[in-house]
Amino acid sequence: MKQLWRINETAFNFRVFGKQFIGVDTDGNGIGIVAISKAPGHSETFEILRNSDDKNRVRIKASNGYYLQAKTEEVVTADSQGNKGWGDDDPSVFVMKMTGRLEGEFQVTNGYGPENAPQVMREHWRTFIVEKDFKFISQNGLNAVRIPVGWWIASDPTPPPPFVGGSLQALDNAFQWAKKYGLKVIIDLHAAPGSQNGWEHSGSRDSSQEWGKTDETITQTVAVIDFLASRYANSPSLYAVELINEPLSPGATLSSVIEYYKAGYAAVRRHTSTAFVVMSNRLGPMKPRELFPIASGFKRSVIDVHYYNLFEDMFNNMTVQQNIDFVYNNRSSQLNYVTTSNGPLTFVGEWVAEWQVVGAGKEDYQRLAEAQMEVYGRASFGWAYWTLKNVNKHWSLEWMINNGYIKL
Structure with missing residues (x-):
C-alpha cells in the first residue's frame, strides 16, 4: 500500500512504509526502483497516465522518461517504452485502487x-x-x-x-x-x-x-x-x-x-x-x-x-x-x-x-x-x-x- 502525494493533476510522489519515497535508483543502473529517500525530489516524482476507458488502469512514468513495469512479483523497473495496449498481459499497466481519501x-x-x-x-x-x-x-x-x-x-x-x-x-x-x-x-x-x-x-x-x-x-x-x-x-x-x-x-x-x-x-x-x-x-x-x-x-x-x-x-x-x-x-x-x-x-x-x-x-x-x-x-x-x-x-x-x- 502506498500513500499518494499529489503535486498537480498528473505528477505524484509515492510514500511507503517507513515514510520513505519511491524513486529511481540514480546511483545504480538508472532503472531500478528504490525507497530510500525521506524527502521527495526529482527522482521520486512520477507521472500517472490513465486509460481513457478505464481510469483505474494506469501507467506510471518515471523521471528517466521510461514507464514502470513489473519484471516479477517482487521486482519493478523503470525501463518500459509503454507503447502497448492496456491489457493484463502488459507489465507496464497497473490497476490502481484507492483505499481511502482525505478531504480536508x-x-x-x-x-x-x-x-x-x-x-x-x-x-x-x-x-x-x-x-x-x-x-x-x-x-x-x-x-x-x-x-x-x-x-x-x-x-x-x-x-x-x-x-x-x-x-x-x-x-x-x-x-x-x-x-x-x-x-x-x-x-x-x-x-x-x-x-x-x-x-x-x-x-x-x-x-x-x-x-x-x-x-x-x-x-x-x-x-x-x-x-x-x-x-x-x-x-x-x-x-x-x-x-x-x-x-x-x-x-x-x-x-x-x-x-x-x-x-x-x-x-x-x-x-x-x-x-x-x-x-x-x-x-x-x-x-x-x-x-x-x-x-x-x-x-x-x-x-x-x-x-x-x-x-x-x-x-x-x-x-x-x-x-x-x-x-x-x-x-x-x-x-x-x-x-x-x-x-x-x-x-x-x-x-x-x-x-x-x-x-x-x-x-x-x-x-x-x-x-x-x-x-x-x-x-x-x-x-x-x-x-x-x-x-x-x-x-x-x-x-x-x-x-x-x-x-x-
Missing part, C-alpha cells in the same frame, strides 16, 4: 492548485459562514461559538503552500459579528503542525500523525497559540482558547500533550488572565482524568470531551431506545466522572444528533437531541454542537433548529 483543507487547496485555490477559498469564506449566521445563533438561545482554525492562520496572509491566505480575515470577521450580536468566541486550534491525529480536519496530507514527536512541532504550536491570544486578548468576545483538538493516543503521548499544555497555557496567560484555557482529552487509549493533575493547577481551565454515538462498532446495531439509554446512563456517568467540584470545568465540545439507526423518524431524532442536551447541559462549561452548517442535515444545527428537530 490541505486536499482542497492542494487539489485546486496555486492558481485556483485562492479564489475557491475566498468564495468559501465569503459565503459559508456570514453575519446573518451569527444573528441566527444569537436569536436561538445560544451564547457562544467554537471556531476551528488551522495552525497556518498564524502565517496569514502568506501561509506555507498549499494553504492560501484569508482565514485570518475570516476569524477577524467572526469576532466583529460576535461582538455585534453579544456572542462569545472559543478559538479552537483544530489542526496542529504535523497533525495531532492523522485525520483530514487536522491538516494531514496523508494520514500521518507527526505532532508531538519532535520539540519543533510543539514549539511551533505554542507560537500559534501565542499569536491568537495576542491578537484577540482585548476583544470583549474572546471567551476561551482551546489549545488543540482531539490529540490521538498513542501517537500523541501523555507526556508530549502535558508538555504542550503547560507551554500553551503560559502563552495564553501572557496576554490575558480572564480567557478560559480549554484542554482536549486525548482520543484513543487514555484515562478520562489523566489531565486533572495539570489542569487543576491552572486558573480558569477546562477539559473538553467529545461524545458521539458513532465511530465505534458498539453503536452499529443499537436501537433508538438503546442509543437514548446510552446517553442517559453511560454518557451521564462519563461526564459525572470528569466533573468535580474542585477540578477543572468540563465542556462537551462536540456532539451531534446522529446515529447508526436506519429509518429513524423525526420524533426519534428529537428524543436523541433532547437526551443529549439534558445530559450535556450538566457540563460545567456547557456544550457545543458539531456543527452549525453541514450538507448532512442532522449534522447541521441550523437545519435541525429550522426544521423543529432541536428546540433550545
Whole structure:
C-alpha cells in the first residue's frame, strides 16, 4: 500500500512504509526502483497516465522518461517504452485502487492548485459562514461559538503552500459579528503542525500523525497559540482558547500533550488572565482524568470531551431506545466522572444528533437531541454542537433548529 502525494493533476510522489519515497535508483543502473529517500525530489516524482476507458488502469512514468513495469512479483523497473495496449498481459499497466481519501483543507487547496485555490477559498469564506449566521445563533438561545482554525492562520496572509491566505480575515470577521450580536468566541486550534491525529480536519496530507514527536512541532504550536491570544486578548468576545483538538493516543503521548499544555497555557496567560484555557482529552487509549493533575493547577481551565454515538462498532446495531439509554446512563456517568467540584470545568465540545439507526423518524431524532442536551447541559462549561452548517442535515444545527428537530 502506498500513500499518494499529489503535486498537480498528473505528477505524484509515492510514500511507503517507513515514510520513505519511491524513486529511481540514480546511483545504480538508472532503472531500478528504490525507497530510500525521506524527502521527495526529482527522482521520486512520477507521472500517472490513465486509460481513457478505464481510469483505474494506469501507467506510471518515471523521471528517466521510461514507464514502470513489473519484471516479477517482487521486482519493478523503470525501463518500459509503454507503447502497448492496456491489457493484463502488459507489465507496464497497473490497476490502481484507492483505499481511502482525505478531504480536508490541505486536499482542497492542494487539489485546486496555486492558481485556483485562492479564489475557491475566498468564495468559501465569503459565503459559508456570514453575519446573518451569527444573528441566527444569537436569536436561538445560544451564547457562544467554537471556531476551528488551522495552525497556518498564524502565517496569514502568506501561509506555507498549499494553504492560501484569508482565514485570518475570516476569524477577524467572526469576532466583529460576535461582538455585534453579544456572542462569545472559543478559538479552537483544530489542526496542529504535523497533525495531532492523522485525520483530514487536522491538516494531514496523508494520514500521518507527526505532532508531538519532535520539540519543533510543539514549539511551533505554542507560537500559534501565542499569536491568537495576542491578537484577540482585548476583544470583549474572546471567551476561551482551546489549545488543540482531539490529540490521538498513542501517537500523541501523555507526556508530549502535558508538555504542550503547560507551554500553551503560559502563552495564553501572557496576554490575558480572564480567557478560559480549554484542554482536549486525548482520543484513543487514555484515562478520562489523566489531565486533572495539570489542569487543576491552572486558573480558569477546562477539559473538553467529545461524545458521539458513532465511530465505534458498539453503536452499529443499537436501537433508538438503546442509543437514548446510552446517553442517559453511560454518557451521564462519563461526564459525572470528569466533573468535580474542585477540578477543572468540563465542556462537551462536540456532539451531534446522529446515529447508526436506519429509518429513524423525526420524533426519534428529537428524543436523541433532547437526551443529549439534558445530559450535556450538566457540563460545567456547557456544550457545543458539531456543527452549525453541514450538507448532512442532522449534522447541521441550523437545519435541525429550522426544521423543529432541536428546540433550545
